[in-house]
Amino acid sequence: MEAVPLVQPLLFAWPADCSKDHMPEGPSIVILKEAMAPFEGRKLLAVSGSVKAFDIQLLKNKTVTFKTWGKHFLLCFPKFTVRIHFLLFGSYLVNERKEATPRLQLQFANGEVNFYACAVSLLNQLPDELYDWSSDIMNSAWNSRKALAKLDSIPDTMVCDAILDQHIFAGAGNIFKNEVLFRIRIHPASLVGHLPAAKRQQLVKGTVAYAFDFLKWKKAGALKKNWKVHTKKICPRCKIPLHKSYLGKTKRRSFFCENCQKKY
DNA sequence: ATACATGTTGGAGC
DNA sequence: GGCTCCAACATGTA
Numbered sequence: 699m700e701a702v703p704l705v706q707p708l709l710f711a712w713p714a715d716c717s718k719d720h721m722p723e724g725p726s727i728v729i730l731k732e733a734m735a736p737f738e739g740r741k742l743l744a745v746s747g748s749v750k751a752f753d754i755q756l757l758k759n760k761t762v763t764f765k766t767w768g769k770h771f772l773l774c775f776p777k778f779t780v781r782i783h784f785l786l787f788g789s790y791l792v793n794e795r796k797e798a799t800p801r802l803q804l805q806f807a808n809g810e811v812n813f814y815a816c817a818v819s820l821l822n823q824l825p826d827e828l829y830d831w832s833s834d835i836m837n838s839a840w841n842s843r844k845a846l847a848k849l850d851s852i853p854d855t856m857v858c859d860a861i862l863d864q865h866i867f868a869g870a871g872n873i874f875k876n877e878v879l880f881r882i883r884i885h886p887a888s889l890v891g892h893l894p895a896a897k898r899q900q901l902v903k904g905t906v907a908y909a910f911d912f913l914k915w916k917k918a919g920a921l922k923k924n925w926k927v928h929t930k931k932i933c934p935r936c937k938i939p940l941h942k943s944y945l946g947k948t949k950r951r952s953f954f955c956e957n958c959q960k961k962y
Numbered sequence: 963a964t965a966c967a968t969g970t971t972g973g974a975g976c
Numbered sequence: 977g978g979c980t981c982c983a984a985c986a987t988g989t990a
Contacts, residue, residue, distance in 0.1 A: 722968040769969075785969045787987040798987085815986050817970080862969090871968050921968095928968090947980080951967085 721784035724836050724869020725913035727766045733792050734764050740806045747802035747813070752820040754802065762804075766836070767829040768868025773804075779821040779828065788816035835869045835909045845902045853891025857901065859946040860890050867905050872950045873912070876928040878904045879954060885961035886945050886952040892962040927953040 721727065745757045757773070757780065765772040773780035782788075782802070793809045800812040821828060832841035848866045861867055861875045870878075879886050882900040884893070893901070915921040926934050933940050933955040945952045 720968050726968080783970075785971095785986070786967060787969090787985090789987085817985095864970090873968050948969095950969090 721788050721790065722769055722786060723871035723873060723912065724766070724768050724834070725909055725916055727769055727771050727784075727869070728836050728913060729916060730771055730790060731764050731766050734811065736808055737804070737806045737811065738763055740808065742804055743807060744805040745803065746805075747800050747818075749802055749818045751818065754818075756820070757804075765825050767825070767831065767834050768836075768864055769871070770829075772825055774825055777822075777824075779823065779825055781817075781819050781821055782813055783817040783819075785815075785817055789814045790816075833865060833868045835867050835906050836913070840906060842899075842902045842906070846898060849890050849898055849901070853889065855890050856886065856946040857884055857888050857890055857893070858886035858950070858952055859948050861901070861905060862948050862950065869909060870905055873925070873928050874905060874908055875950070876953045877926060878908050879952075879959060880927045881908070883959050885956070885959040886954050888960075888962035894962070897962065927955065929953065933958055 721730065739761060741759060741761050742757050743759075745754045747754060756778075757775070760775050763774045765774055769783060771782040771784075773782070784790075791812045791814075793811075795812055796814070798814050800814055801816050802813045802818050804811050831837045831839035832844055834840060845866055848863075849860060852860060852863075855863075857879060858875055861870050861878060862872065864870075867874070875886065878901070882897065882904045884897060884901070890898070911924070912921065915924050922929075927940055930940055930953060932938070936955065936957050938955065938957055940953050940955055942951060942953050944950065
């Protein structure tokens with residue numbers, strides 16, 4: 699009979715795409731906020747890290763709450779806000795550490811969080827003064843009508859750039875771009891102004907819908923498994939090779955099917 | 963091992 | 977002033 703360990707190992711394996719690896723897109727920041735729930739409203743007993751832009755000791759002994767806007771993670775204090783942006787390579791660990799020096803480490807009575815390789819800035823305003831919640835694709839205040847109006851105002855923009863525009867779709871990133879455009883069968887180089895109204899609505903609805911699929915899949919460790927075109931070589935629908943190119947002003951890699959996705 | 967990637971910014975140059 | 981372009985940055989993986 700096989701021996702059963704009396705104590706479970708302290709470190710456990712995270713699902714292949716859960717929050718240990720890439721943070722950047724909005725749903726991952728929502729997962730971070732959920733992971734921070736034990737610290738919500740708690741006092742910061744100690745603060746350390748390599749942030750140089752401001753004196754992080756300003757946060758010590760203060761009570762903090764958390765908000766998210768798109769890809770921004772916000773530490774909220776009564777008179778100011780600390781914004782954390784993970785860019786491409788940022789990461790965090792709750793009640794765990796790794797070799798690298800954290801950009802910011804927050805210690806509470808019931809645990810700690812470490813943020814690595816992220817941009818940390820002090821904003822002398824409150825979140826409500828800084829952010830329009832109706833442009834955050836994950837926020838309950840999200841407003842599709844406003845997003846459509848913003849699209850109307852940029853007719854000469856390629857859709858691949860429009861999805862990445864944080865003023866319109868805060869929280870959407872490059873995975874969104876590729877997956878949403880495949881789902882709604884629009885070629886990434888289409889101009890926003892050339893899209894029929896129904897297609898623009900699909901663009902808005904589809905981006906929000908993908909955000910919640912992304913969230914669900916990421917939590918289940920099944921994000922990559924559900925990619926249809928992002929990083930893929932063959933169209934899952936018509937089976938011809940996908941194109942990969944760097945389109946638009948953003949020049950981010952686009953994966954798309956010339957056959958299934960219509961150019962407007 | 964060199965390149966590449968779920969991103970943004972700030973400054974140069976028009 | 978404002979727009980656009982690009983370099984710079986940060987890190988893990990193939």
